[in-house]
Amino acid sequence: MDWGALHTILGGVNKHSTSIGKIWLTVLFIFRIMILVVAAERVWGDEQDDFVCNTLQPGCRNVCYDHFFPISHIRLWALQLIFVSTPALLVAMHVAYRRHEKKRQFRKGDQKCEYKDIEEIRKQRFRIEGSLWWTYTGSIFFRLIFEAVFMYAFYFMYDGFRMPRLMKCNAWPCPNTVDCFVSRPTEKTVFTIFMIAVSSICILLNVAELCYLLTKFFLRRSKKAGNSKQQSNHENKEETKQNEMNELISDSCQNTVIGFSS
Amino acid sequence: MSWAFLRDLLSGVNKYSTGIGRIWVAVVFMFRLLVYVAAAENIWKREHDEFECNIKQPGCKNVCFDHFFPVSHIRLWALQLIMVSTPSLLVVFHVAYRENREKQHNQKLYRNPGKIDGGLLYTYLISLILKTGLEIVFLVLFYKLYNGFKIPHLVKCDIKPCPNTVDCYISKPTEKMIFLYFLVATSCLCIVLNLSELSYLIFKYSIKCYLKRHMKKQQ
Numbered sequence: 381m382d383w384g385a386l387h388t389i390l391g392g393v394n395k396h397s398t399s400i401g402k403i404w405l406t407v408l409f410i411f412r413i414m415i416l417v418v419a420a421e422r423v424w425g426d427e428q429d430d431f432v433c434n435t436l437q438p439g440c441r442n443v444c445y446d447h448f449f450p451i452s453h454i455r456l457w458a459l460q461l462i463f464v465s466t467p468a469l470l471v472a473m474h475v476a477y478r479r480h481e482k483k484r485q486f487r488k489g490d491q492k493c494e495y496k497d498i499e500e501i502r503k504q505r506f507r508i509e510g511s512l513w514w515t516y517t518g519s520i521f522f523r524l525i526f527e528a529v530f531m532y533a534f535y536f537m538y539d540g541f542r543m544p545r546l547m548k549c550n551a552w553p554c555p556n557t558v559d560c561f562v563s564r565p566t567e568k569t570v571f572t573i574f575m576i577a578v579s580s581i582c583i584l585l586n587v588a589e590l591c592y593l594l595t596k597f598f599l600r601r602s603k604k605a606g607n608s609k610q611q612s613n614h615e616n617k618e619e620t621k622q623n624e625m626n627e628l629i630s631d632s633c634q635n636t637v638i639g640f641s642s
Numbered sequence: 643m644s645w646a647f648l649r650d651l652l653s654g655v656n657k658y659s660t661g662i663g664r665i666w667v668a669v670v671f672m673f674r675l676l677v678y679v680a681a682a683e684n685i686w687k688r689e690h691d692e693f694e695c696n697i698k699q700p701g702c703k704n705v706c707f708d709h710f711f712p713v714s715h716i717r718l719w720a721l722q723l724i725m726v727s728t729p730s731l732l733v734v735f736h737v738a739y740r741e742n743r744e745k746q747h748n749q750k751l752y753r754n755p756g757k758i759d760g761g762l763l764y765t766y767l768i769s770l771i772l773k774t775g776l777e778i779v780f781l782v783l784f785y786k787l788y789n790g791f792k793i794p795h796l797v798k799c800d801i802k803p804c805p806n807t808v809d810c811y812i813s814k815p816t817e818k819m820i821f822l823y824f825l826v827a828t829s830c831l832c833i834v835l836n837l838s839e840l841s842y843l844i845f846k847y848s849i850k851c852y853l854k855r856h857m858k859k860q861q
Binding site: 383385429441442446451452454455459465466469473477 | 661668671676677680688697796
């Protein structure tokens with residue numbers, strides 16, 4: 381069980397996503413998860429071992445490290461990636477539910493069902509409309525919220541995105557203010573900025589996808605309204621024509637009656 | 643043999659679960675198993691090496707660590723994940739038994755061997771009760787072993803061969819505490835899901851039973 385399993389789960393969602401959604405998934409896997417696993421984990425691997433404080437007092441290093449890094453960058457990123465990937469599961473579950481319903485219809489022998497066999501149902505790609513649209517849009521919305529929350533948490537916890545070389549610590553049992561040195565601060569700063577940049581790109585992609593879905597929704601609605609107006613206009617015209625004809629018929633009838641009576 | 647085995651096991655269970663059961667599987671995968679493997683394991687990886695005592699006496703650190711951490715948090719977490727996933731196997735075994743029976747007798751004994759009715763319903767309910775019970779047992783164990791869900795950054799130790807009361811410092815206590823709270827929160831979420839699935843099934847099948855009896859009476 382690792383990131384590969386997540387790839388399998390989310391790969392299924394890929395089929396039912398928009399093009400922007402597919403780009404988002406690619407960016408997530410290549411520029412975030414892969415970078416995390418292949419590079420970032422090595423950079424932060426020796427973070428506590430090589431965190432050195434200018435004192436021999438036992439315990440001072442542990443306490444200072446804990447004070448300056450309540451939760452390590454690498455763990456925060458891992459949590460961010462897990463939380464950001466979770467809303468896509470909602471879409472996967474909704475699609476699975478729809479497939480299950482269609483399979484049930486097919487098994488019952490419903491005439492409305494237009495599939496030839498179960499394989500076709502399994503391979504079918506559902507269009508993003510109806511209730512699936514709401515699930516999909518909701519999942520993008522939650523993704524945005526999680527990304528924003530984690531980026532803010534990063535900024536708040538580490539006072540910006542820079543990793544300082546030296547930290548001054550005077551937590552007990554350090555005898556007085558002690559200099560503590562972080563290992564590989566420049567490399568860590570570079571990776572932090574990289575991950576933040578890719579997060580921002582993902583946020584932009586999500587916003588674009590949201591706008592695209594909303595635009596499509598409103599266009600579809602106005603098309604439907606336009607169609608029904610055209611239909612009602614057409615119906616009105618037909619009604620007035622029929623009314624005129626009825627009047628003509630009744631007039632001619634009256635005339636004949638009058639003619640007859642007179 | 644690794645966590646992938648558990649993952650494959652649970653995927654098999656997913657087929658015979660209700661909707662809430664599938665949500666439970668998703669929560670266990672994403673928020674418990676994945677977080678454990680991707681993040682939590684690394685925090686506790688070098689807990690013994692980084693446990694430091696303010697003394698040079700050989701053996702004192704080992705003895706103090708052993709006294710304060712009889713079973714490491716991370717091992718308890720792993721045990722909890724395994725124990726909590728196992729009752730679902732009862733359902734898988736029961737379905738396999740049904741299919742086996744159909745094969746032996748060479749006729750269709752059940753409308754659908756995977757449908758939750760009859761004996762399979764009781765097996766499913768028992769598995770839910772066991773899952774909830776095990777979750778609660780592990781939470782209580784965590785609470786009792788470590789005096790709550792807090793991890794102090796300093797513990798005072800005076801066991802032989804430490805010459806007197808010695809300060810020992812735990813590494814990354816804040817990070818460990820954050821993930822411990824995360825574990826407790828996801829456990830509680832899973833307990834709530836299990837209880838709601840239990841009540842949903844009991845409610846659904848008692849209504850079915852009642853309607854059947856009502857129709858029989860009318861006839």
